[in-house]
Amino acid sequence: MIISVVGGLIVLYIIYKVPLFHRNWQGLMAFGAVHWVVGTSARLALIIIGLKIDPFYNLRTLDGERLAYSNEAARDIYFNTLRQSWT
Structure with a gap:
């Protein structure tokens, strides 16, 4: 951004x-x-050339632990959290 x-x-x-x-x-x-x-x-x-920059893959907890180990899982966690915050 x-x-x-x-x-x-x-x-x-x-x-x-x-x-x-x-x-x-x-x-x-x-x-x-x-x-x-x-x-x-x-x-x-x-x-x-395959330089995929995926911000979802780098999601981490407050302790610095990786939140998910695949892009798809990270996207699911991110969008589910976002959806819950709107309800």
């Missing part, structure tokens, strides 16, 4: 600093399209 926020701030800074984007919606849309293509390509590349 921090990476997304920092990336968004960088994009806003580029839009603010580059005069082409100040009153030129076509330039801004082209920049957005390129940004989307590069981001999507990077995600696809990560999936293809």
Whole structure:
């Protein structure tokens, strides 16, 4: 999430600093399209080479013990806890 926020701030800074984007919606849309293509390509590349980042697998108890030893079990625990907190 921090990476997304920092990336968004960088994009806003580029839009603010580059005069082409100040009153030129076509330039801004082209920049957005390129940004989307590069981001999507990077995600696809990560999936293809097998670098799966799964935040559910790293769930731990307050003692530091691993909560689950598989991604599916960790997801079940996470979503069941979330569901119980809403009821």
